[in-house]
Amino acid sequence: MQKGKEICEITYIDRKKVSAVKKRMKPETTMQRLAETFKVLGDPTRTKMIFALSLEELCVCDIANLLGATKSAVSHQLRILRNMKLVKYRKEGKMAFYSLDDDHIKNLFDEGLRHVKGE
Amino acid sequence: MQKGKEICEITYIDRKKVSAVKKRMKPETTMQRLAETFKVLGDPTRTKMIFALSLEELCVCDIANLLGATKSAVSHQLRILRNMKLVKYRKEGKMAFYSLDDDHIKNLFDEGLRHVKGE
DNA sequence: ATTATAGTTGAATAATTGTTCAATCATTTT
DNA sequence: AAAATGATTGAACAATTATTCAACTATAAT
Incomplete structure (x- = not known):
């Protein structure tokens, strides 16, 4: 039995594998x-x-x-995308025209699309 | 002023653009x-x-x-990944060895990694 | 100037979700 | 058969989050 946080560090850990993975793990x-x-x-x-x-x-x-969403809902989400630098916008009169910030994100998106389409 | 759901279908919509996008939009x-x-x-x-x-x-x-997580937390998350067919597992005695279901997901992951690393 | 409209924003609400805890299952060992 | 252990599960809890509502800003038109 264990006490406390119950983080699994007991018998059957393959320490060699784990530390090998730990070494190759990307920074937090x-x-x-x-x-x-x-x-x-x-x-x-x-x-x-x-x-x-x-x-x-x-x-x-x-x-x-x-x-089929409200302007408010869309605007809120656009701010999130803006903060993440995924979209940019240009003002023209009272209107704001949005577009992708780089088409780098498009690659990621397309890769995802390819995935859900099953290959 | 508008009443009800306040879905933006008023004056300044570029209907041509919108319907063009609608046409190319992927299924729900x-x-x-x-x-x-x-x-x-x-x-x-x-x-x-x-x-x-x-x-x-x-x-x-x-x-x-x-x-540094509990077995329980990990197991819960593994179930989610299993349900999404992202990981598979093989039983050996009381132990369950997990691995990626296909390395297709690896591509998506790597594309994401490339993105956060800025190119 | 007044009115109307595109867009943004903050607060409130409802829904979703990740983790913990305790109990349980299944397999191995004694 | 009993004890121990890897793993799973359901309920409860706390935190996060998407949407709505109302108020507000800024620009344009009358």
Whole structure:
């Protein structure tokens, strides 16, 4: 029996394998940012927004109409994408036209798409 | 002023652009699965687990030790990854050895890694 | 100037989710 | 058969989060 945090460090650990993996493990901050990137893409609304913006530059109203969402909801999500540097925007009068910040993210997106389509 | 759901379908929508995007939009189910895939990768614990399993076949206890997490927490997350067909396992005695289900997911992961590393 | 509209923002709410705890299952060892 | 251990599971809890609502800003048009 164990006491306390019950972190598994008992008998059947293959210490050689574990320490080998530990050595090759990416830094904590890298993993955090990687997880965060995936998380941002992991919401259906944002997923669709990214896809739409990969096709066309669109204003907030366009996106809202496209997704059947309120402008407010879209604007909130756009801020998240902006903070993550995934989208950029250009102001023209009262309107804000959004587009992907780089098409680097497009690669990631397409790789994901290829995955769900099963190869 | 508008009433009701306040879905933006008013004046300044570029209907041509919007309907063009709508036409090229992937089916709802595809988008849902894509979002779900990203979401699963979007948790630090699972991100690390995937990475570790991309290097070595590991048992639950190894993973728990590696991440400093409880067996229970790891097992819960492994079930999620199993359900998404991202990992598979093989039983040997009382132990369960986990590995990636296909290395297809590895591509997606590496593309993400390339992204956070800035190119 | 007043009105209308595109967009943003903060607070509140509801839903989702990751971890812990305790109990349980299954297999091995004594 | 009993004890020990790797693993799984369900319930409970805390934290996070997506959406809504209302208020607000800024620009444009009358």
